[in-house]
Amino acid sequence: MLYDYPQYYEIAFSFRNIEDEAAFIDKCVNRFSDIPVRRIFEVACGHAPHAGELVGRGYEYTGLDINRNMLDYAAYKWRSLVPPPEFIEGDMIDFRYAEKVDFAFVMLGSLYLNNLEDMTRHFNAIADILNPGGLYFLDWCVQFADPMVPRARNNVSMERDGILVESKFNTRLVDSARQMYEEVWTVNVDDHGRHRRFEMIERNRAIFPQEFLLFLESRTDFEFVGWWHDWDLEQPIEGHADVKRPLVLIRRK
Ligand SMILES: C[S@@+](CC[C@H](N)C(=O)[O-])C[C@H]1O[C@@H](n2cnc3c(N)ncnc32)[C@H](O)[C@@H]1O
Structure with a gap:
């Protein structure tokens, strides 16, 4: 997480x-x-x-x-x-x-x-x-708006104190009747040469x-x-x- x-x-x-x-x-x-x-x-x-x-x-x-x-x-x-x-x-x-x-x-x-x-x-x-x-x-x-349009910017790259964090957001509908969708958030971190990757899936109801x-x-x-x-x-x-x-x-x- x-x-x-x-x-x-x-x-x-x-x-x-x-x-x-x-x-x-x-x-x-x-x-x-x-x-x-x-x-x-x-x-x-x-x-x-x-x-x-x-x-x-x-x-x-x-x-x-x-x-x-x-x-x-x-x-x-x-x-x-x-x-x-x-x-x-x-x-x-x-x-x-x-x-x-x-x-x-x-x-x-x-x-x-x-x-x-x-x-x-x-x-x-x-x-x-x-x-x-x-x-x-x-x-x-x-x-x-259509919940399939990600709520945050699709691709964001931010850097601070030598730490680079690149985020990608995508949204997918998982249950139309329940208005449920998933936000898939992939984050790549370069922390002074140490690389980490996070993939978060947040399920939400519109x-x-x-x-x-x-x-x-x-x-x-x-x-x-x-x-x-x-x-x-x-x-x-x-x-x-x-x-x-x-x-x-x-x-x-
Ligand atoms: C997108 S972050 C927002 C953090 C902050 N409000 C901001 O503006 O940057 C979402 C936050 O919701 C918290 N969260 C997720 N589910 C929660 C729940 N059921 N009850 C309380 N906090 C929750 C997460 O731990 C996380 O810190």
């Missing part, structure tokens, strides 16, 4: 503009949150790339992930942040957190919910921790936009706020056929 090697994962995805993405979160809070936001909670935080920016903007940060290596890497990386971020190990489908939070988010399509029951349990868990009026932000988790709205309507605890593309609140998705990076915002009632 590449997730067991957080440093390589971090390099592979270092093409992102983390500062802009954190600024987008800040804009969502300022424009759409019904409550003041103190604690922010990230689902599937991985190495928590946004923790530094968010704490720098005055928020308290908690990250949840299922992978211990990722959490240890994140805790070490952000050890000198004040207030210190909190990292908890758990499954997004069913987790507990003793505190309430004011904003939750999930990045990079990292919502791994393989059926309606998992989806219901996940949103129940978020509803339990999120204060009424607080927002839940989902990056790339609702599929506006969540389509109108299905997502119906899902929200079937619940009493969340309301739809809006959806935009490409980190731009001036670009709502409505009326566009070509959606680059769907960003969805909902609010806890």
Whole structure:
């Protein structure tokens, strides 16, 4: 698993503009949150790339992930942040957190919910921790395009500190009726002449936009706020056929 090697994962995805993405979160809070936001909670935080920016903007940060290596890497990386971020190990489908939070988010399509029951349990868990009026932000988790089009760039080559990480993404449909597809992610690493190859297959269920709205309507605890593309609140998705990076915002009632 590449997730067991957080440093390589971090390099592979270092093409992102983390500062802009954190600024987008800040804009969502300022424009759409019904409550003041103190604690922010990230689902599937991985190495928590946004923790530094968010704490720098005055928020308290908690990250949840299922992978211990990722959490240890994140805790070490952000050890000198004040207030210190909190990292908890758990499954997004069913987790507990003793505190309430004011904003939750999930990045990079990292919502791994393989059926309606998992989806219901996940949103129940978020509803339990999120204060009424607080927002839940989902990056790339609702599929506006054909899910066969990979959610990340097809071929990415990134280099840092003498480590070269080359990633290739492909997607294949495995069960049309269940909207299940697999993302096949092949990563080649050249770490100062030491070569490693990772092949990861992530099975996921596509969540389509109108299905997502119906899902929200079937619940009493969340309301739809809006959806935009490409980190731009001036670009709502409505009326566009070509959606680059769907960003969805909902609010806890
Ligand atoms: C694509 S990475 C995203 C990491 C980080 N949020 C980012 O933006 O780079 C997906 C993360 O989801 C975590 N993950 C996978 N299944 C999970 C689950 N059921 N519950 C919690 N985390 C999970 C993995 O361990 C991995 O760190």
